[in-house]
Amino acid sequence: MHTVFGDMFISLSLSSALQVSILGFIGGVLSGFIGSGGAFFMTPGMMNLGVPGVVAVGSNITHKFGKAMVGAKKHGELGNVDKRLGIFLILTSFIGIRIAVWINSMLFKSGGGDGHGSGGSAASNLYISMVFIGILTVVAVSMLRDALRSGDGEGDQGPSRKIADFISRLNLPPYFFFPAADVRVSLWILMAVGLATGYLAGTIGVGGFIGVPAMIYVFGVPTAVATGTELYLAMFMGAFGAINYAYLGFVDIRLTILLYMGSLIGIYVGAYGTKVVKEVLIRIVTGTIILLCVLSRGIAVPVYLRQLGWIQMNPGWDGYFNTASKFMLFAAGGTGTLIILYNVIRAYRQRRHIEHRLRKIQEAPASSTVCLEVPKANKIEKAAVN
Amino acid sequence: MTQVICISSGISSKARRLAESVAEKLGYPRHSREELLEAAIAEGIQVSKLETATIKPHIFNERLGLEREYYRAFITDYLCKRALEGGMVYHGRSAHLLFPGIMHVLKVRVVEDESTQINDVMQQIRVDRTKAQKYLLEVESDRERWVRSLYGVSWQDAAYYDVVLNLGHISPENAAAVLANMAQLPDFQMTPSSKRAMENLMLGSKARVMLARDERTFRANVKVRADSNGITVTYLPQDAGLADVIPEVLEPLEGEREIRATMATTNILWIQEVFDTASEAFHQVVEIATKWNAAVELLQFFSENGEEPEADFEGQEQTLNDGSLQASFSRECIGGIEDEDTQTVCDDKGLRATQETLARLGRSGGGRTIFGTGEQIVKSIDRTVPYSLVVVGNICVSKGHAARLRMVRQLQSYLSGRIKAPIVSAEDLKTQYLFSKRDILRMIGYLGLVALIFVLVFTHQTWVLKFLSGTEWTSKVLAAGVVFLFIPVIAYLYSNVTRSLMKLIRME
Numbered sequence: 001m002h003t004v005f006g007d008m009f010i011s012l013s014l015s016s017a018l019q020v021s022i023l024g025f026i027g028g029v030l031s032g033f034i035g036s037g038g039a040f041f042m043t044p045g046m047m048n049l050g051v052p053g054v055v056a057v058g059s060n061i062t063h064k065f066g067k068a069m070v071g072a073k074k075h076g077e078l079g080n081v082d083k084r085l086g087i088f089l090i091l092t093s094f095i096g097i098r099i100a101v102w103i104n105s106m107l108f109k110s111g112g113g114d115g116h117g118s119g120g121s122a123a124s125n126l127y128i129s130m131v132f133i134g135i136l137t138v139v140a141v142s143m144l145r146d147a148l149r150s151g152d153g154e155g156d157q158g159p160s161r162k163i164a165d166f167i168s169r170l171n172l173p174p175y176f177f178f179p180a181a182d183v184r185v186s187l188w189i190l191m192a193v194g195l196a197t198g199y200l201a202g203t204i205g206v207g208g209f210i211g212v213p214a215m216i217y218v219f220g221v222p223t224a225v226a227t228g229t230e231l232y233l234a235m236f237m238g239a240f241g242a243i244n245y246a247y248l249g250f251v252d253i254r255l256t257i258l259l260y261m262g263s264l265i266g267i268y269v270g271a272y273g274t275k276v277v278k279e280v281l282i283r284i285v286t287g288t289i290i291l292l293c294v295l296s297r298g299i300a301v302p303v304y305l306r307q308l309g310w311i312q313m314n315p316g317w318d319g320y321f322n323t324a325s326k327f328m329l330f331a332a333g334g335t336g337t338l339i340i341l342y343n344v345i346r347a348y349r350q351r352r353h354i355e356h357r358l359r360k361i362q363e364a365p366a367s368s369t370v371c372l373e374v375p376k377a378n379k380i381e382k383a384a385v386n
Numbered sequence: 387m388t389q390v391i392c393i394s395s396g397i398s399s400k401a402r403r404l405a406e407s408v409a410e411k412l413g414y415p416r417h418s419r420e421e422l423l424e425a426a427i428a429e430g431i432q433v434s435k436l437e438t439a440t441i442k443p444h445i446f447n448e449r450l451g452l453e454r455e456y457y458r459a460f461i462t463d464y465l466c467k468r469a470l471e472g473g474m475v476y477h478g479r480s481a482h483l484l485f486p487g488i489m490h491v492l493k494v495r496v497v498e499d500e501s502t503q504i505n506d507v508m509q510q511i512r513v514d515r516t517k518a519q520k521y522l523l524e525v526e527s528d529r530e531r532w533v534r535s536l537y538g539v540s541w542q543d544a545a546y547y548d549v550v551l552n553l554g555h556i557s558p559e560n561a562a563a564v565l566a567n568m569a570q571l572p573d574f575q576m577t578p579s580s581k582r583a584m585e586n587l588m589l590g591s592k593a594r595v596m597l598a599r600d601e602r603t604f605r606a607n608v609k610v611r612a613d614s615n616g617i618t619v620t621y622l623p624q625d626a627g628l629a630d631v632i633p634e635v636l637e638p639l640e641g642e643r644e645i646r647a648t649m650a651t652t653n654i655l656w657i658q659e660v661f662d663t664a665s666e667a668f669h670q671v672v673e674i675a676t677k678w679n680a681a682v683e684l685l686q687f688f689s690e691n692g693e694e695p696e697a698d699f700e701g702q703e704q705t706l707n708d709g710s711l712q713a714s715f716s717r718e719c720i721g722g723i724e725d726e727d728t729q730t731v732c733d734d735k736g737l738r739a740t741q742e743t744l745a746r747l748g749r750s751g752g753g754r755t756i757f758g759t760g761e762q763i764v765k766s767i768d769r770t771v772p773y774s775l776v777v778v779g780n781i782c783v784s785k786g787h788a789a790r791l792r793m794v795r796q797l798q799s800y801l802s803g804r805i806k807a808p809i810v811s812a813e814d815l816k817t818q819y820l821f822s823k824r825d826i827l828r829m830i831g832y833l834g835l836v837a838l839i840f841v842l843v844f845t846h847q848t849w850v851l852k853f854l855s856g857t858e859w860t861s862k863v864l865a866a867g868v869v870f871l872f873i874p875v876i877a878y879l880y881s882n883v884t885r886s887l888m889k890l891i892r893m894e
């Protein structure tokens with residue numbers, strides 16, 4: 001992939017633009033399906049296309065800003081946003097983002113570049129990849145463990161209470177009460193979570209993977225409110241991150257609008273998927289996709305190590321590693337998306353079939369009995385007609 | 387005369403004495419929270435586990451969520467039965483919420499000054515003042531969580547009480563005299579319609595308990611509502627296999643009411659005065675319900691004077707009796723008492739027919755009638771039921787078009803801050819949730835703007851990238867500012883295109 005302005009921005013052909021849009025679509029589907037941002041797929045995907053890690057993160061966090069704004073508005077209408085909690089988290093998350101942006105830009109410069117693309121970006125790419133691998137491995141393994149536990153018939157044991165119990169035993173005043181979420185949380189815990197969320201959002205663009213579980217497991221916030229509040233938080237974090245990265249010249253607005261082209265449709269498809277796919281399957285599919293994304297990023301790591309001179313490797317192999325990494329990422333995301341799409345299309349067609357049957361019932365004479373086929377479980381629901 | 391007095395309090399020995407004294411004065415049995423807990427434990431409900439899980443800062447798991455529903459239904463059934471037997475006095479921490487929507491229940495909140503409460507605690511558990519104060523705070527906090535978990539509201543919300551008594555200023559015996567006198571007011575007498583509402587509440591709770599007891603259905607997340615037209619059970623798609631089982635489990639109740647099982651993932655509340663299955667609004671609501679796999683709950687709403695939904699007059703929930711509606715518009719002059727003989731019996735304004743049609747379509751979520759203000763609507767809503775949409779249709783139909791529109795807007799505005807769901811008028815349904823010609827125009831307009839932005843950006847890539855990677859601080863600030871302003875615009879435009887597209891293929 002050719003770059004312009006030194007190593008900063010890639011030159012976009014129709015093919016690469018299409019690939020970025022597909023990344024956006026797959027990321028959007030996964031995002032709607034999982035209920036978190038699709039950055040875990042889009043950021044490494046862009047890196048595989050030759051986009052420097054820091055630009056991929058900057059462009060993606062900018063994309064997240066607009067997307068979260070749309071999502072937060074919707075959740076706000078449903079009363080799922082605790083603005084007070086969001087504001088408390090925002091303050092410290094900004095510090096986290098500033099730390100992340102600072103580390104990323106310093107590493108980008110130290111990795112051979114002057115900050116504006118005249119050199120390499122191996123150090124920042126390696127750093128982003130390692131944080132990505134570390135965090136997402138924990139997330140994927142937890143999800144798969146939960147799914148397997150559900151499969152063993154222990155699904156209703158619920159999430160582990162160890163963290164919540166431990167936190168509740170600590171006496172860390174001052175405490176604040178958040179009425180919409182109906183929780184009382186220590187300021188110190190709030191600050192720690194905000195900082196971690198901001199740092200991860202600024203580093204790899206996946207703050208939601210920390211923010212949502214923390215709100216559910218540590219604060220005890222209802223799931224819907226946690227998701228809505230995280231989107232509200234993501235809107236501000238996205239805006240702050242976008243401004244910071246744009247100020248440093250690390251936002252490629254072309255990539256951002258191409259991502260939108262795919263992701264906003266993908267979110268609808270993914271969200272529809274959650275209604276027609278079993279909970280346990282959602283966890284297995286999600287966990288597996290994330291794990292494969294981690295593996296894909298792991299495959300690219302030797303290239304950065306070689307570029308930094310930490311290992312000896314034939315530079316000609318870079319292409320193989322990158323291709324393998326890219327193939328694995330697209331295979332993982334693509335397969336996951338196909339599974340979701342298959343279920344969505346099947347449910348959609350069955351719904352249309354039911355609607356057709358309902359119209360017949362409405363038109364039917366009032367003395368017959370009509371059977372409706374219930375789509376997912378293939379069961380029969382009787383609708384008696386007087 | 388039959389009265390039900392519910393006294394809600396925190397830790398207070400005086401409140402207990404007050405309840406005993408009121409019961410003695412009125413000659414009613416006194417029931418307490420301890421009695422309920424004993425009965426629930428004897429039933430096999432894991433109350434202590436439920437309480438512990440509620441007050442700990444973690445999310446409920448699925449099993450405890452079902453146990454909570456079981457407990458709530460069980461205590462409602464238990465108390466309704468006793469209340470219908472001839473009146474009662476109940477004392478507990480969430481007493482005022484036990485009979486949602488039953489207007490003749492006298493709901494009392496008892497408060498005491500903090501020092502009296504601390505002294506009570508010091509005597510009860512033999513601790514010093516500091517520990518007693520801390521204990522009191524913890525208990526109040528636990529109580530708040532418990533009530534919110536069970537009923538979805540704050541126990542401190544004064545709107546749910548009829549009267550607040552400060553026992554720091556009045557003795558329990560004198561307070562009991564006040565309550566005993568107050569209970570004689572016409573507002574707190576059981577009327578035929580409020581009796582029917584309580585019977586429906588009991589029947590719905592009984593049905594829920596039966597489903598919780600049966601091994602085939604105890605794991606199912608179901609919601610039950612009973613009205614004069616039948617018992618409606620809504621269940622989730624993953625429990626689709628229960629469609630045939632639910633009527634079997636509830637067979638003992640079938641003689642009393644028709645059983646309807648509706649598969650739904652969410653609920654749509656439709657508030658309207660006159661229902662008509664041939665109306666455009668009906669078809670639109672059904673279309674949305676089918677798309678969302680939602681049950682449609684009908685709420686027939688009569689605003690008494692048709693002037694202000696918040697107007698200060700006595701409200702009353704009524705249910706239908708054999709399809710006929712008790713149109714009681716003269717409650718002000720009779721102080722809330724409804725005498726069936728003096729009422730004008732008229733048609734039910736399409737409620738039953740609409741319910742039946744929805745049942746045929748597999749979308750029925752039950753139906754009921756409410757007289758009064760927006761406040762009565764809010765009080766009657768079960769906060770534990772997930773609503774995705776509230777539709778406000780025609781109300782005050784006797785008024786002119788402009789007045790009706792104003793009333794709908796006022797009701798929408800009143801409900802919007804109180805119900806966690808989008809509140810839309812029936813007239814806005816099409817524009818907001820269904821695809822119309824206006825959407826085509828809007829989609830084309832937004833799509834045109836998006837295409838223009840794409841063309842401009844991609845035909846001027848070098849210039850755009852140069853602008854974004856400026857090295858001067860002024861150009862950096864400008865780039866950051868432009869990104870900050872540009873992104874919301876493109877996100878807004880493109881999200882509208884996507885939304886319209888999804889509406890077009892009916893997949894939003």
